[in-house]
Amino acid sequence: MSAVRCVDLCKTYRQGDQDIKALDHVSIDIAKGQFVCLSAPSGGGKTTLLNAIGGLDIPDSGEVYIAGERIDNLNKGELADIRLKQIGFVFQAYNLIPVLSARENVEFVMQVQGVPSAERIKKSTAILKEVGLEGLEDRRPAEMSGGQQQRVAVARAVASRPALVLADEPTANLDSKTADELMALFTELNEHHNTTFVIATHDQRVMTYAGRLIRMLDGRIVDDINQRAA
Amino acid sequence: MNIVFRLAWRNLWRHPRRTWLTTGAMVFSNILLVFMISLQFGMYGLMIDNALQVFTGHVQVQASGYNEDKKMRQTVPDIIPLANSIRTTLNSETVAARGWAFALASSEDRSFGIGIYGVEPEFEAQVSNIPGLVSDGRYLETDNAAEIVVGSVLARNLHVKVGDELTLLGSGLDGSFAAAVVNIVGIFDSGVNDIDRNIAEIPLRLFQETFFMEGGGHQIVVVGDGLEAVPAIRSTVQSMLPDDSDLVVLDWDEIQPGLKQAIQADMSSSFFMYLVLVILVSFSVLNTQLMSVLERTREFGIVMALGLRPGRLGRLVLLETAMMGLIGAILGAAAGGLLTSWFTSHGLAFPGMDEMAARFNLPARMYPEVNVLTLSAGPAVVFVFTMLAAIYPALRLRWQNPVDAMRVA
Incomplete structure (x- = not known):
């Protein structure tokens, strides 16, 4: 069964007098455990595709399936449940909750899921250690560097062991060393936990980590390369 | 602590000054409401006491129908023994019998139609403040002496003073001609023009002889230890009356329904003012919460993206408001x-109040009445309106799309 399947997705935005085709009949099939990069120049449609896969945005037409379940016809509450249970998000701008500490940010999703306190603490401690933030658990986002915040965001995305992690330009605000460390972490999580990763990026170095590289232009898939095979 | 609680609490203190300003508005309005409602209740108590202590008392025994249409022949038979019996049963001196008749009062110069109370001089002071309001001369002392006390305006109108004689002419119980000559022993000044112009009091036995009452009268007045004692007194007195008796026991509200209506009218107008105050506070809360929601649009987008349902986010906003409302x-x-x-124990006075209060035989200070109702009613209403004000900001989140929300800078 596919982790993600998109069938003939279309999405058009209106900008002034112009209609912009963000997704133009896009179909993809991503197997479980794949490490996929979506690459496109700005406005190429990668973030729109990522949002459609994550149920954050509804396509104008086409179908989206997550782990075999069609999600493009679900309501807001049902989409929220899908995201809560099956998808982890890493955003370009970290997007941590400023009033919560690193540990509380990591625990947030688990708490909403109803994971018992002891298990939450155990998992958050382990994942924060794994992303190299041991000792910084009680710091709030404002007290951490960009790299550290992005690690917390990654820890939050994977702490509840989602089947799918969607990352939108996760290295855009990081220096090269931190970006490499983050990608190494993604690779490790992908290999050890068989987590499916779909990363939207235009960072060439990030693309080298991906097993599959999908290139987009003007809302269409123009290239789909299996880099492992290559 | 639940993460939603923690999140709500910390969100509340992101902008402490704004939170305190909004909470301060609630605190201020709550202080004002508690004080004003307590003062109102205290004043109502005083109003009731003041109104009832002139003639009405807390409970009266009357002939059935007398309260609606005061006819001379609707009497309480053997009224003095019955009043004595009630005194004994209640173990209280605050019981007095009265008769009531219309008469023409004539001095040497002038005549006026007046109302005459026949009272028990020994007990009247226990149920009425008129004996204490005698400003010239003295009150009645003897049960059947040919004495009278008159209101100050009546005395002025009749051109009489203490020591002068008055002739009373009226109609007796049997319809015969009733007449008496009485000496003015005192002039009272209640401050209420109608009373001071129209009312005079004579001893009950003299009243019974003059108006051929055959031992009867028209009302037995009972005063208890406050309004809360009224139901018990009424029940006790009622049980003393024979089953076939034509007498009824009425409480103050039945005797003077206008008093409660006046209080209710005053409460309605006050509550309208309070409502305006509460609505103003609610708009302040609405402004705060709307600002708070708008400035966190991006953050709400994030938590929606993480899987929090919009309904739960709405509850988060309501929870923040509830916390603020509870603090307030x-x-x-x-x-x-x-x-x-503090004012309950020390009283509240303002310049000029002493003279006015003395004139009306009232205490020189007003005392607010603090109880659970006066303490909780205002804050409870403010809390409810605060929560109502948060509904729109909370509902707004339901319409929010995570992607659009996260695009907000």
């Missing part, structure tokens, strides 16, 4: 309670 309610009720309690 608790601090407001506590501060309002302390302030009001």
Whole structure:
């Protein structure tokens, strides 16, 4: 069964007098455990595709399936449940909750899921250690560097062991060393936990980590390369 | 602590000044409401006491139908023994029998139609403040002496003073001609023009002889230890009356329904003012919460993206408002309670009040009445309106799309 399947997705935005085709009949099939990069120049449609896969945005037409379940016809509450249970998000701008500490940010999703306190603490401690933030658990986002915040965001995305992690330009605000460390972490999580990763990026170095590289232009898939095979 | 609680609490203190300003508005309005409602209740108590202590008392025994249409022949038979019996049963001196008749009062110069109370001089002072309001001369002393006390305006109109004689002419119980000559022993000044112009009092036995009452009268007045004692007194007195008796026991509200209506009218107008105050506070809360929601649009987008349902986010906003409302309610009720309690023990006076109060035989200070109702009613209403004000900001989140929300800078 596919982790993600998109069938003939279309999405058009209106900008002034112009209609912009963000997704133009896009179909993809991503197997479980794949490490996929979506690459496109700005406005190429990668973030729109990522949002459609994550149920954050509804396509104008086409179908989206997550782990075999069609999600493009679900309501807001049902989409929220899908995201809560099956998808982890890493955003370009970290997007941590400023009033919560690193540990509380990591625990947030688990708490909403109803994971018992002891298990939450155990998992958050382990994942924060794994992303190299041991000792910084009680710091709030404002007290951490960009790299550290992005690690917390990654820890939050994977702490509840989602089947799918969607990352939108996760290295855009990081220096090269931190970006490499983050990608190494993604690779490790992908290999050890068989987590499916779909990363939207235009960072060439990030693309080298991906097993599959999908290139987009003007809302269409123009290239789909299996880099492992290559 | 639940993460939603923690999130709500911390969100509340992101902008402490704004939170305190909004909470301060609630605290201020709650203090004001607690104080004003307590003062109103205290004043109502005083109004009732003041109105009832002139003639009405708390409970009266009358002939059935007398209260609606005061006819001379609707009497309480053997009224003095019955009043004595009630005194004994209640073990209280605050019971007095009265008769009531119309008469023409004539001095040497002038005549006026007046109302005459026949009273028990020994007990009248226990149920009425008229004996205490005699400003010239003295009150009645002897049961059947040919004495009278008259209101100050009546005395002026009749051109009489203490020591002068008055002739009373009226109609007796049997319809015969009733007449008496009485000496003015006192002039009272109640401050109420109608009473001072139209009322005179003579001893009950003289009244019974003059108007051929055959031992009867028209009302037995009972005063208890406050309004809360009224139902018990009424029930006790009722049980003393024979089953086939034509007598009824009425409480103050039945005797003077206008009093309660006046209080209700005053409460309605006050509550309208309070409502305006509460609505103003609610708009302040609405402004705060709307600003708070708008400035966190991006953050709400994030938590929606993480899987929090919009409904739960709405509850988060309501929870934040509830926390703020509770702080306002608790601090407001506590501060309002302390302030009001101080005035309850020390009283509240303003310049010129002494003279006015003395004139009406009232205490020189007003005392607010603090109880659970006066402490909680205002803060509870403010809390409810606060929560209502948060509904729109909370509902707004339901329409929010995570992607659009996260695009907000």
